[in-house]
Amino acid sequence: MVWNPTVMKDWQIAEEAEKNLPTPEEYQEMLGLQKDELIPHGKTPKVDFLKVIDRLKDKPNGKYIEVTAITPTPLGEGKSTTSLGIMEGLGKRGANVGGALRQPSGGPTMNVKGTAAGGGNALLIPMTEFSLGLTGDINDIMNSHNLMMVALNARMQHEANYTDAELAKRGLKRLDIDPKKVEMGWVIDFCAQGLRNITIGLGGKNDGFLMQSKFGIAVSSELMAILAVAKDLADMRERVKHIVVAYDKQGKPVTAADLEVDGAVAAWMRNTINPSLCSTVERQPCFVHAGPFANIAIGQSSIIADRIGLKCFDYHVTESGFAADIGFEKFWNVKCRLSGLKPNVSVLVATVRALKMHGGGPAVVPGRPLPEEYTKENLQLLEKGCENMVHLINVIKKSGIKPVVCINSFYTDTKAEHALVKRIAEQAGARAAVSEHWLKGGDGALDLADAVMDACREEVDFKYLYPLEMPLRQRVEVIAKEVYGADGVDWEPLAAEKAKKFEADPKYADYSTMMVKTHLSLSHEPSWKGIPKGWRLPIRDVLVYGGAKFLCPMAGSISLMPGTGSDPAYRRIDVDVNNGKVSGLF
Amino acid sequence: MVWNPTVMKDWQIAEEAEKNLPTPEEYQEMLGLQKDELIPHGKTPKVDFLKVIDRLKDKPNGKYIEVTAITPTPLGEGKSTTSLGIMEGLGKRGANVGGALRQPSGGPTMNVKGTAAGGGNALLIPMTEFSLGLTGDINDIMNSHNLMMVALNARMQHEANYTDAELAKRGLKRLDIDPKKVEMGWVIDFCAQGLRNITIGLGGKNDGFLMQSKFGIAVSSELMAILAVAKDLADMRERVKHIVVAYDKQGKPVTAADLEVDGAVAAWMRNTINPSLCSTVERQPCFVHAGPFANIAIGQSSIIADRIGLKCFDYHVTESGFAADIGFEKFWNVKCRLSGLKPNVSVLVATVRALKMHGGGPAVVPGRPLPEEYTKENLQLLEKGCENMVHLINVIKKSGIKPVVCINSFYTDTKAEHALVKRIAEQAGARAAVSEHWLKGGDGALDLADAVMDACREEVDFKYLYPLEMPLRQRVEVIAKEVYGADGVDWEPLAAEKAKKFEADPKYADYSTMMVKTHLSLSHEPSWKGIPKGWRLPIRDVLVYGGAKFLCPMAGSISLMPGTGSDPAYRRIDVDVNNGKVSGLF
Structure with a gap:
């Protein structure tokens, strides 16, 4: 069955194709799964990752x-x-055959028309579920992330209000967090420019700790970056422990584990490791799992989804x-x-x-x-x-x-x-x-x-472009020359200083190098098209993500919170109250 | 099977009982449902409200x-x-037999030990799912609510940056929102006292509109109040339209519909109308649906869940x-x-x-x-x-x-x-x-x-305590005397003025009277136990919820954002990475 995309809109094609959406039983057969390896979830069942990967560990990819x-x-x-x-x-x-795609964020969905579900006769269904919430992974990430921020700000309040002795009674040691060095913000899955720069903790001594803060879009969370690269639940649990939430007054990192919130975060994230199943309009199964940024993270669907897909397809x-x-x-x-x-x-x-x-x-x-x-x-x-x-x-x-x-x-x-x-x-x-x-x-x-x-x-x-042993600055040099076609790399003093520190510290030996650069040019300058010649790549800063284990050399600015425009898509979205069908999404 | 709750913890009893949790097929049989009336969702299927209620409309309750x-x-x-x-x-x-309970909020779950799932041998299972997220209704409410706030703040920014003519090009009429009269805040489902009083919109002219703002806990959202009282999706859709987000400079209400975000909010809420199924440890089915506050809202599980339950049980x-x-x-x-x-x-x-x-x-x-x-x-x-x-x-x-x-x-x-x-x-x-x-x-x-x-x-x-025709202040008088045992009601000037306005305006004729008062005393003073005598009920203010259609006379203060204590429950919560089991919740 082929539809005419020059006269039908994507949502109309989706609606027709969804009449023939694979049932859970059909997915099970297509993927060669056992019944208890599929977790029921409306039209988009999840696959029980731990069970499947264990059963199929010896099957060739x-x-x-x-x-x-x-x-x-x-x-x-x-x-x-x-x-x-x-x-x-x-x-x-x-x-x-099957595949894996990323889950879209609610921000762009509500701000610009479009759902990242492909188009025409190359379309992912069910479209509404894919576009609005799906299996709730982004919600789990948002809640888990914000729980870390709750723990951080509440701890700062209690440390301000209590003596060391009073803290000790609660089994707490003073973390002495520096409010000027809190790098992490809160997250929400919309384009909320009004939350980019905020002041929190106004009010009395029990109304939190007064400080500057910020919100990013949920998919920019380090937890999303972690979901995309985690090998399994154990790996995710371990990474969560090392997420750097802030720095203390001596400059030492304060982690999720220091706040004793890492276990709860991992518990709240537990279901996210199981990828969701969607389908092409021609009934090829397709996992949808994770949706990390392509600048500070890998910008790809998860390793987990690929691992299962390679076993099933x-x-x-x-x-x-x-x-x-x-x-x-x-x-x-x-x-x-x-x-x-x-x-x-x-x-x-x-x-x-x-x-x-x-x-x-x-x-x-x-x-x-x-x-x-x-x-x-x-x-x-x-x-x-x-x-x-x-x-x-x-x-x-x-x-x-x-x-x-x-x-x-x-x-x-x-x-x-x-x-x-x-x-x-x-x-x-x-x-x-x-x-x-x-x-x-x-x-x-x-x-x-x-x-x-x-x-x-x-x-x-x-073969990889560079060996793991290669130091950070040399890696960036290789990427800049061999991939971007630059003549070399210029490190600004702050970035160079940080890079030296990371290179010297064996703790960062297994950190991935995650370049931050525009995708609109091979260079760092979006307007330079074709193959820019005779330029050097400027690195302004190096961000560090302790849980995801990423060092991000910054060859461009990044906004972790997009804005909602003056004619946003939500103006045209609605629901049919007789059957729950959503209109205006596409 | 009975367990000994004097030696076993609730989570241990739950773990044993969950070995015998009803399957979706068993739930279907217990409730007399047809196969397509159950929406698959892990261990806690949802019931398709619109289908069931239509099929059983003539069955006696x-x-x-x-x-x-x-x-x-x-x-x-x-x-x-x-x-x-x-x-x-x-x-x-x-x-x-069956029943309906409220869904607990993540805030108290992460702050104080306990899950609102009963206790001992009178316990609701599956306990972890019930306690952490369940079917995502609270997430849908949180996202939908925050989408209104995104729409509000973005609109205020665009109105500040654009002329009337520029707005008109986008099909927008100036709403002229008064930043001092924005009553609604954002929501998050944790106890985040640091977000009680915030300043947002700091930065440049594209970084939102600078204003005071606040976060409440997600379950205090008017959308949760609406979910609890909505008769069906059509009723919910209609109520969302009338939610008052702010007031304009003339003092006129600005609604979700004025922001053109009501359709998208209802679309994001569409799945929440279907209640989730859990079970007692002795296998009686129990709906879990909605979890509104008991002060500014009805504090009960939903009308929808009761309507279905009365048909099925x-x-x-x-x-x-x-x-x-x-x-x-x-x-x-x-x-x-x-x-x-x-x-x-x-x-x-x-x-x-x-x-x-x-x-x-x-x-x-x-x-x-x-x-x-x-x-x-x-x-x-x-x-x-x-x-x-x-x-x-x-x-x-x-x-x-x-x-x-x-x-x-x-x-x-x-x-x-x-x-x-x-x-x-x-x-x-x-x-x-x-x-x-x-x-x-x-x-x-x-x-x-x-x-x-x-x-x-x-x-x-x-028979009801008062007829719908009874004016607001008289209703409060009747409730205070007949229910609380007060000698009468004292209206503070602001409250009296508001009450007069509501009584005079036919728009509020069908609004419910939703008393706000402590539950720790029959009076407004928590420390007065037994039957307090010789006192009058003070009403300080009257809140209005235009979507839920509630007028809330305030005989006590309410906090819509609890705080996280110095020894919060999340310190003890963790997940077993081998099987995804959550520990420390109970």
Whole structure:
């Protein structure tokens, strides 16, 4: 069954497709699970991770397919849509295929129209559940995170009100937290710019501790970062212990364990380790699990979901956030290193639109009509812009993977444009296929599926970009030169000082390097398109996450709390009171 | 199967009993549901309210049993435990019985040890799920509530930054909200005293609108109040529209509908109307649905849960929060009036401990050992204290209900003490029974069950305390005199002024009167025990909730945000990483 996405909206396609949503029993059969390995949850059952992974520990893994993209326009080039399209295409070829996607945050859902569920005939269902809350993982993360902040502020109040002796009576030792050095804020899963900078603890001596504070969006929580990289519940429990909530007046970190709140946080998080099951509109099962930021975290669905998917499917498709310079680099050097899993192929999503932009086309601005360069054939801009794609093909090849370029077809593209991109990609040593999954579902993605299956037959000599022993600053140098194409790295004094400290302290030896940089350019400057030349990467600061074990060199600013605009999506969202159906989401 | 609660902790009993937790199929059979009327959700399926109530609309209701209590000590007298005990006792008598309880908030769970799941052999399972999150209703309420605040603050920012013409381009009309008259705060489901008084919107012009603000605990949200009284999804949707978020500079209310966020709020709330199923340790099904405050709201599980329970069970047990002067009064004049349901009997829970306190016993202080008066026989204190019980028996009788007094047995009680209370209760015209459900489960509650069944055979000429036409101040006068035993009511000028306005405006004609008063005394002064004499009830203010349609005369202060103490329960909570089991909760 294929629907016409040029006349039907995504939610209409979803509504039709959901009439045929897999039942829990069907999911169980598709994944080869035993009955007690599926945890009932409305239309989106969860999979009992600990049980499944233990039972299948000796089963060989399926093929591991990562989806990444060239440097995108601000409109995005359709990575999620393509991930779903690959699943559908492989499904049409009769393969046992599934995948994993991230869970979207309520903030963007309520602020901008769109749900990260793909589009057209490459769509994830059930759409409302996926978009609004799903299995509550984000709520569990929000509550657990805020419980740490409750513990922190209450402790500061009690330490201000009680003597050491009085504290000792309660089994407490003074932590002496420095209110000027509390780096962690509270979280809420909406775009609440009014909570970016706040003062809390006003009132009397029992109304908390007076201090500056802040809220971030829930998915930016370190707990979300941890969920994405945790190997299992034991690993999660251990990481929670080391989350740095604040610093004491001597500058020493104060952790969740110091606040004695780590056990309760892990208890509240216990259900989050079980991934939820959704489906493509063509009935390929797809895990939805975790939704971390792609700057301060890995920006990918969880290691747990990939581990299960590789046991349950012959082909498991997973998407990396941002473009290949960020998303693939983190998949390659962080996610795969932490999981020990080896990918078989990476699919690099390219669009004629984005390539023309890299070739010098005018700026693409959300909300404004596309300039003519993008809607009419223009082989010159396109050929020039292909250098961005070739650069990223070469980056991927450094890992040992030979990528497949997916030319994600738009209806304004011409055949000559597609042929040009395909030729250049193949000349650069990649497989390439034009794909029309948005328009035609799996039937439109057969060439892509064939290229992916073909690639999966090759052996991959997978190697990391840098060894774990390499010190932080050298790692950043390697990433900047080899991946971003910079001439070198400039460390600002604060960043250099911190980096030296981290390099000298064996405690940080196994911390992952998590680059923070815009995804709109290979460089740190969003407006530099194509392949920027003759530039150096500035590192302004290095953030540290003690639980997730991330060191984040900052080559760009990050906002952990987006804002709600003047025409937000919630204005158009409503529910049918007769049947509970939600409208206006898409 | 009965466990020994003098040697086993509640969580140990729960763990044993949960081996025999009803499966979804068993729940379905117990409740006489069709397969598609049960919504899968882990161990605690939800019931599809709209489907069930429509199919069973012509089925006669079962017997409606309310559980309330005498004025308690600060330790509580075991209403939840007794509610579960009655279900178990009736179950032992072979009755088709079930009930409804409130969902506990995460704040008290993490701050004080205890889970509101009853105790001993009168216990609700699964205990961890019940205590931590359950089906996520509180999360949905928290998110929906905060979405209104996001909409409010973002709108204030945009109105400050844009001209009328710029607003009009976005289809917006200036609301001109008065930042000094924003009554609503944000919510979080923990005891976060540091968020009681905050300043938000610090920073630049795109960092929100600078104003004073506050957080309350999530269960104090007006949305929770609405969930408890909503008849169905349509009613909920309509009420959300009228929630007053702020006032404009002319003093006119600004509602959720004015912010165009009401549809999205209702959409996010859509799943909350379906109650969750839990079970007593003796396998009587029990709905858990809503958990509103007992001061600014009705403090009872939902009308929806009672409506379904009365269709599915021959005997449906429901608990009212606080003591009978608050809880029963609201059940009687608000909940039953809104639902149109008629109760068959009220069970008034009394303990020898609380009665002795009313007879002049020393103060009962949580955390300190009980004075000897409470642990040794003392018929004199007890007899004197029974006046509180007799007063409340008489209050209940004014509704037409002849109550059953449950003497909730403690192991320090003597037979003579039990006999004395029973005799006085019977002299006052009530049925009475000693119950040992905590120690013996249903077998300990047989006398109580018999008394309840006997009472249910009587016709009840149920009548409200006041007619809907009675103006606000007169209603409060009637409640103060007839229920609390006051000599009259003193209105402070602000309160009188507001009351006059409400009485004159037909818009408020169908608003419920929701008294705010301490539950630790019949009066407004917590330390006045027994039956306070020669006092007048002071009303300081009248709060208005436009969505829930409540007018709340304030005879006491309320805190909508409790504090976290210096030895909070979270210190002892943890999770077993091998099986996800939570320890330390109980």
